[in-house]
Amino acid sequence: DQQVKQNSPSLSVQEGRISILNCDYTNSMFDYFLWYKKYPAEGPTFLISISSIKDKNEDGRFTVFLNKSAKHLSLHIVPSQPGDSAVYFCAASSPYNTDKLIFGTGTRLQVFP
Amino acid sequence: DVKVTQSSRYLVKRTGEKVFLECVQDMDHENMFWYRQDPGLGLRLIYFSYDVKMKEKGDIPEGYSVSREKKERFSLILESASTNQTSMYLCASSLTGATPLHFGNGTRLTVT
Numbered sequence: 001d002q003q004v005k006q007n008s009p010s011l012s013v014q015e016g017r018i019s020i021l022n023c024d025y026t027n028s029m030f031d032y033f034l035w036y037k038k039y040p041a042e043g044p045t046f047l048i049s050i051s052s053i054k055d056k057n058e059d060g061r062f063t064v065f066l067n068k069s070a071k072h073l074s075l076h077i078v079p080s081q082p083g084d085s086a087v088y089f090c091a092a093s094s095p096y097n098t099d100k101l102i103f104g105t106g107t108r109l110q111v112f113p
Numbered sequence: 114d115v116k117v118t119q120s121s122r123y124l125v126k127r128t129g130e131k132v133f134l135e136c137v138q139d140m141d142h143e144n145m146f147w148y149r150q151d152p153g154l155g156l157r158l159i160y161f162s163y164d165v166k167m168k169e170k171g172d173i174p175e176g177y178s179v180s181r182e183k184k185e186r187f188s189l190i191l192e193s194a195s196t197n198q199t200s201m202y203l204c205a206s207s208l209t210g211a212t213p214l215h216f217g218n219g220t221r222l223t224v225t
Contacts, residue, residue, distance in 0.1 A: 045217050099161060100171070103156035103157070
């Protein structure tokens with residue numbers, strides 16, 4: 001039972017354009033959401049997060065949007081750069097189990113010149 | 114900066130062998146985690162620990178055990194390795210709760 005889903009396994013975007021990565025979840029108890037970025041042969045690194053009390057959080061080129069009614073979040077990267085090419089995982093946690101993050105399956109982003 | 118170190122980048126083991134994966138963190142974090150990453154399945158939690166000698170099962174604990182004798186060290190044990198345990202294993206730590214997690218670079222285990 002995949003509680004956090006990333007339905008696009010891959011995405012290809014031209015440098016300078018916007019990258020939009022999507023994530024859906026099924027558990028309405030999730031109240032905290034994160035995005036991690038993973039390069040090959042490295043562990044995932046934390047990118048940006050959002051609490052369910054907000055619908056948007058921005059950090060430089062990265063913005064995460066949360067639509068609670070649709071149980072959907074998205075990560076926008078603008079402008080996209082070749083160094084953004086990586087696998088992106090969304091993750092979620094609930095207030096009843098803050099020690100446990102549930103990860104999605106990941107989306108491989110390729111930014112080409 | 115937090116450093117999570119996994120002792121091996123690559124391991125090749127035979128079916129039935131006992132396998133130890135070691136992880137050390139240097140930031141006095143309370144919580145430590147073991148995940149495995151498989152294509153199409155994302156990261157799945159095997160076990161986690163919120164204190165020395167304490168452990169909790171994650172989503173896929175079958176075939177694994179863990180040991181946390183010291184705060185900085187968290188070991189994952191495969192009692193009798195099987196081919197379906199071929200995977201990328203990722204250790205992580207956090208100060209409190211699961212967020213944000215700091216990951217090691219992973220151990221790619223192949224069981225033949």
